[in-house]
């Protein structure tokens with residue numbers, strides 16, 4: 540479903556603020572150095588495209604986008620760089636509904652996800668009441684929360700308005 544995947548990327552790609560990509564690249568280089576690793580042209584191309592695109596991209600989608608910038612980059616390098624970005628805490632890996640892994644830039648504000656089961660659209664949301672309710676549950680259980688995953692599944696507004704094929 541190439542058309543659909545494209546739609547997800549377009550929808551998900553919030554345009555990063557001016558300088559944000561550069562800041563993230565600098566942070567990436569700093570953390571690579573801490574690990575005794577060098578930045579390479581290919582790694583940089585992949586990281587830059589990832590930071591520019593933003594959210595919920597699959598490895599295949601990233602691969603297709605990176606190819607436009609640097610046709611020499613192989614799929615294995617994409618995977619290795621994604622793993623590296625994750626180790627550097629610059630990337631979140633998401634697994635929605637046992638689908639393929641999707642990646643988004645870490646360090647943004649916390650948000651949860653709605654996933655349309657028909658078209659695959661991913662909608663981000665924040666709800667203060669839900670966040671607070673989780674703290675209430677934690678208090679009742681006598682536990683402390685480190686993080687959580689809230690994923691809602693169903694039909695998006697556009698799919699609701701369209702009869703099923």
Ligand SMILES: [Zn+2]
Nearest residue numbers: 655658695698
């Ligand atoms: Zn939909």
Ligand SMILES: [Zn+2]
Nearest residue numbers: 594643650663
């Ligand atoms: Zn997200």
